[in-house]
Amino acid sequence: MMAALAACSDSGNDGANPSANAEHEGQNWRYAHEEYEGDVQDVFAFKFKEYIEEHSPNTVQIHRFGELGESDDIMELTQAGVLQFVNQSPGFTGSLIPEAQIFFIPYLLPVGDDKIVSFFKDSKAINEMFPSLYAEQGLELLAMYPEGEVVVTADEKVTSPEEFKGKNIRVMTNPLLSxxxxxxxxxxxxxxxxxxxxxxxxxxxxxxxxPIFWIQSARLYEVSPNLIFTGHSQFVTAMMANQTFYNELSDENKKLVQDATAYARQYIFDYVPGLGDKMLKKIKEDSDKVTVTRLSEAQREAFRERAPQVEAKFIKMTGERGEELLNQFKSDLAEAEKSSSKE
Structure with missing residues (x-):
């Protein structure tokens, strides 16, 4: 696959090593993500493309899920410089960047839209600490953003850890989520x-x-009709560039990429709130077999009290660096809580 993509690249327009002339004339940049048409990552990618193409002679070619393989495949292609941009959730990036698994500590991130947006906008952990971790893997981290509350689907209603016993629950290839x-x-x-x-x-x-939009888009409710709102997490994703490609851009094109990313991220911050409710309505309209279970605070507490063992596992996996990141996360989250309470 990698060889085939490289072979079809534009003549004299190698994204990993662009010439000054190619920059002046415009380049075609490839961008892959993990979702289907109209899903959150797709919306982000097309907003990024829209800004790039309106403000420069460059073009952006977007590849949706499955066009270039699974998540691991598009990351490999990006690290090799065949793709210039990629959207990948920390659930998959965690094998490369163990600290990125922090998003899978349950009940760490709030599920309320206003609190989570404030956190991602202002967090030092997100905007200052994560970029260096991604750079170690040859990746320029451009944005992290939430896609919505994580919802569990199952073959029957679940309201307690005891009712999860004996159930095989699919997880991404991520040790902390396991x-x-x-x-x-x-x-x-x-x-x-x-x-x-x-x-x-x-x-x-x-x-x-x-998240609900993905359950709707992929029609998972058809084969897993019981939706359980445990309130334990937000689904997070990251948009990044091949670092060699990015470093070799002109200052003008670097600013263009940064501005396009900021434009797309702000659009998503406005787009995601309320999306889950809209998609849940569509699911209910499409199937009368779907059940919705929202755990009470008491029911959530039975799950929440098990979170410290996951946090301890995260620190064991990531050491002092992970513990420092976690402490900053908690500090940033406290600030986001204050900000949202003032609004």
Whole structure:
């Protein structure tokens, strides 16, 4: 696949080593993400493309999920310089950047839209500490943003850790997410995304987690109709560039990329709030078999009290650097809480 993509690149327009002339004439940049048409990452990517193409002679070619393989494939292509930009959630990036698994500590991130947007805008951990971690892997971190509250779907209603026992819950290939579902009483089962629908349909797995828009878009509710709002997490993703490509851009094009990213991120900050409710309505309209269970505070507490073991596992996996990041996260979250309470 990598060789085929490289072979079809524009003549004299190698994204990893652009010439000054190519910059002046405009380049075609490739950008891959993990979602389908109209999903949040797709909206972000097209807003980025819109800004780039309105403000420069450059063009952006977007590849949606499946066009270039799974998440691991598009990351490999980006690190190799075949793709210039990629959107990938920390759930997959965690194998490269263990600290990115911080997003899978349950009940760390708030699920309220106003609090989470404030956090991502102002967080020192997000905007100052994470870029250096990504740079170690040859990646220029351009933006992190939330996609919505994570919701669990299962073969039956679940309201307690005891009711998770004996259930295989699909997780991304992420050790900390596996730890979370082990703590919740389930059996974590890593699976690539392309196998999830079929595995739910054949009862190889009995559940999975994703934001509501993805449950609707991928029609997961057809084979996993019981939606459980545990309130334990937000789905987060990151947009990044191949660092060699980025470093070799002119100052003008670097600013263009930064401005386009800021434009797309702000659009998403305005777009995501309320999206879950809209998609849940669509799901209910499409299927009368769907059930919605919103855990009470008392029910959530039974899950929340298991979070410290996941946090301890994170620190063990990431050492002092991870602990420093976690402390900054908590400080930033406290500030976001203050900001949202004043508004």
């Amino acid at each position: 730890e979370t579902y082990s703590a919740f009483g389930a059996t974590p089962t890593p699976l690539p995304w392309g196998e999830v629908y079929g595995a739910l349909q054949t009862n190889i797995i009995q559940g999975q987690e994703n």
